[in-house]
Structure formats: structure tokens, C-alpha cells
Amino acid sequence: MREMQPLLDAFRQHFSNPAAMLFRAPGRVNLMGEHTDYNQGFVLPCALNLYTYVICRPRPGPIITCRALVMPTQPDEFNLDQPILPREQGHWGNYVRGVAAVMRQRGVVLAGCELLIAGTLPQGVGLSSSASLEVALAMAFAAMAGQALTPQDNAGIGQQAENQFAGCQCGIMDQLICAAGVAEHALLLDCRDLAYQPVPIPDGLALMIIESGVKRKLTGSEYNLRRRQCEAAAAHLGKAWLRDVDAVQLVEHRHRLPALLAKRAAHVVSENDRTLSAAKALAEQDISALSQLMAASHRSMAEDFEISVPPIDFLVALLQEIIGEHGGARMTGGGFGGSVVALMPQALLADAEARVMGHYAQQTGLHPRVLLCTAAQGAQRLI
Numbered sequence: 233m234r235e236m237q238p239l240l241d242a243f244r245q246h247f248s249n250p251a252a253m254l255f256r257a258p259g260r261v262n263l264m265g266e267h268t269d270y271n272q273g274f275v276l277p278c279a280l281n282l283y284t285y286v287i288c289r290p291r292p293g294p295i296i297t298c299r300a301l302v303m304p305t306q307p308d309e310f311n312l313d314q315p316i317l318p319r320e321q322g323h324w325g326n327y328v329r330g331v332a333a334v335m336r337q338r339g340v341v342l343a344g345c346e347l348l349i350a351g352t353l354p355q356g357v358g359l360s361s362s363a364s365l366e367v368a369l370a371m372a373f374a375a376m377a378g379q380a381l382t383p384q385d386n387a388g389i390g391q392q393a394e395n396q397f398a399g400c401q402c403g404i405m406d407q408l409i410c411a412a413g414v415a416e417h418a419l420l421l422d423c424r425d426l427a428y429q430p431v432p433i434p435d436g437l438a439l440m441i442i443e444s445g446v447k448r449k450l451t452g453s454e455y456n457l458r459r460r461q462c463e464a465a466a467a468h469l470g471k472a473w474l475r476d477v478d479a480v481q482l483v484e485h486r487h488r489l490p491a492l493l494a495k496r497a498a499h500v501v502s503e504n505d506r507t508l509s510a511a512k513a514l515a516e517q518d519i520s521a522l523s524q525l526m527a528a529s530h531r532s533m534a535e536d537f538e539i540s541v542p543p544i545d546f547l548v549a550l551l552q553e554i555i556g557e558h559g560g561a562r563m564t565g566g567g568f569g570g571s572v573v574a575l576m577p578q579a580l581l582a583d584a585e586a587r588v589m590g591h592y593a594q595q596t597g598l599h600p601r602v603l604l605c606t607a608a609q610g611a612q613r614l615i
């Protein structure tokens with residue numbers, strides 16, 4: 233693969249040694265099922281052909297030295313003979329430390345290594361750059377310890393590292409799709425038993441991702457608050473998880489919930505149903521049904537879950553106007569900024585891009601970016 237040589241060269245330049253192993257994990261975009269994963273619900277993401285690479289070389293001794301190509305002045309190093317502790321919040325090294333610490337807790341025997349991180353996946357725009365990094369790292373540490381991980385184990389490690397070292401109480405969707413993605417397919421993931429089912433993306437639909445230009449950050453955002461609200465709503469309804477509440481029960485028992493929690497629950501319960509329906513619509517190539525489901529999902533995120541922002545609502549409406557019933561558009565990911573996902577026929581791509589870069593940028597003063605992507609395979613060892 234042509235992508236590998238510059239990475240191997242960069243490793244040699246940074247560490248004055250040849251690399252021994254190379255891993256790659258994709259980013260992800262979610263087509264349906266937002267904030268359902270930590271409610272043990274359903275999600276429908278696909279892995280993207282935008283990647284994080286981990287290039288490494290085991291070496292004797294207990295020291296792990298890591299560098300990130302995009303942050304050459306901030307290397308990180310830690311000693312496996314000592315407890316692995318997080319650095320200051322926001323340092324990228326916490327992902328490496330977090331994955332290493334969790335793997336050690338789970339009994340993997342780690343050894344010293346040199347490690348370089350590189351990638352093509354934009355960061356902080358809602359495409360799971362952190363999950364992608366965690367998954368590539370877990371695969372690398374496991375391989376250096378002579379082990380292989382199932383996608384579910386890999387995802388569990390990444391999620392726990394994110395929870396404990398990055399301060400985001402995320403669910404498991406991002407790590408699981410980064411680990412398990414199937415080329416040209418979305419995956420219907422059941423976040424209760426972690427089973428997944430590939431659903432082909434119809435040939436006629438192109439996948440466009442639009443970075444809104446509104447920067448988001450899950451840590452420190454209201455993400456963790458939403459999670460607590462969902463858990464509180466489930467408790468008011470006498471259930472452990474909102475996954476166990478259906479639409480009829482919610483109508484019947486809504487009066488037991490404070491108004492705000494009722495809205496949060498309404499989003500999650502309806503979004504779970506929409507996710508199952510969207511998987512069916514995709515599989516049956518019922519694009520008009522998919523279109524309506526994506527529109528309803530965006531409305532629910534904006535009105536009931538309150539995780540959208542005005543520029544993103546504007547962007548989604550603009551895209552929906554262009555796409556009509558021939559595809560769909562909605563915000564994707566944790567919310568409070570980030571990206572919009574759109575599925576549309578090839579023939580509409582140019583117009584959609586022109587309107588985003590022209591009208592949307594002018595009206596909002598933001599700097600959007602349009603990415604044309606394909607659904608890619610999950611994490612792999614390349615060398």
C-alpha cells in the first residue's frame with residue numbers, strides 16, 4: 233500500500249530505528265442512533281476511509297515513548313514499572329496511557345516500545361478521532377504482547393480508556409465500529425450484547441460529510457450531563473436502561489418524569505426505533521423512508537435532546553432542500569457542533585458542495601469542509 237512508505241520513513245526519522253509494525257484504524261460516521269449507545273440501544277454507523285495509524289517497534293525495558301506527527305513538540309513517555317497515570321487534561325498522550333493502563337488492568341503484559349501516531353482523520357469534528365486512536369493502539373499493544381483482540385474486546389478497552397483517562401463517559405459505538413467496520417456497509421450494532429450486522433449501503437448513494445466549522449469537544453461538554461439525564465429518566469420509569477422502555481410505555485408513564493427528562497427519554501426511545509427502521513430501509517433500498525427517518529432524527533436531536541446548534545440546523549435544512557427524498561441529512565455524533573452526514577445520489581454532490589461552501593459559509597461566517605467518503609473496513613494490521 234502506497235500510504236505506508238511515508239509513515240515508515242517518518243518513524244525512522246523520529247526514532248532513528250526502523251518500524252516493526254504498522255496498524256490502522258478508521259474514523260466513523262453515524263447514520264442513525266445518536267446517544268442511544270450508552271442507553272444499551274441501537275446504532276447504525278459506518279467506518280470511514282480516513283484513518284489513524286500507529287507505527288511501532290518493541291524495545292527492551294519498561295519505557296513507552298510516543299510521538300504524534302501533528303504535535304512534534306509534545307512527545308510523551310511513561311514507565312511501565314510505575315503506575316500509569318494520566319497527564320494534564322487534554323494531552324493526547326492520555327489516550328496512549330489510558331489504553332495501556334486498561335490493558336494492563338485486563339491482564340495484558342505490556343513491554344517497552346517506540347510508537348508514532350499519524351493519520352488522515354480530522355480531529356475534533358465528530359468523526360471519532362479519539363476512538364480510532366484507541367482502537368489502533370489497543371491492536372498495537374496486543375500484537376506486541378503476542379495477542380489478538382476481538383473487535384468487542386478492543387472496543388471495550390478503548391471505551392474504558394476514554395471513560396477513565398479522557399473524562400468522557402462515552403458509550404461503545406465509536407470504538408466498536410472503528411474495530412469492526414465492514415467496507416461498503418453500515419453496521420447495525422446492538423450496544424447491549426455488542427452483536428452487529430452489516431447492512432449494505434446502496435450503490436446509488438454517495439456519503440458526504442460536512443464539517444460544520446463549529447468546533448466541538450465531548451469532554452467538558454454537556455455530553456456527560458445527557459448521559460446522567462438518561463439514567464435518571466430510566467430510574468424514574470423503574471428501568472435500568474432506556475433501551476427497556478418502548479414508545480407506548482413512555483406515553484403511558486410520561487407523567488412520572490420531570491419535563492426535561494421526558495424530552496430526553498422521548499429522543500432516546502424514538503431514536504432506537506428509528507435506528508432499526510433505518511437499517512431496514514437501507515437494506516430494502518427504501519430511500520424515501522430513510523430520508524424521513526434522518527429528518528426526524530435531526531428534529532429529535534434538536535428539539536428533545538437539545539444537542540444541535542443553530543448553524544447545524546441551518547446546514548441540515550439546506551442539504552435536505554437539495555436532496556429531497558433522494559437521500560437524507562442529519563447531524564452526526566455527540567453534538568454541540570461537529571459534522572453533518574448526508575447520503576445522496578452522485579448527481580447531487582456538486583450542487584450540495586457548492587451550496588455548503590457558498591451559501592452556508594456566507595450566512596454563518598463559518599469555515600465548513602466537505603469530505604466525500606466511503607464506508608471502510610475496521611482496524612487492521614498492515615505490517
Ligand code: GAF
Pocket residue numbers: 262265266267268269270402403404405406450565566567
Ligand atoms: C460520541 C460518543 F463517544 C458515542 O459513544 C456516542 O454516544 C455518540 O457521541 C452519540 O451518539 O461519539
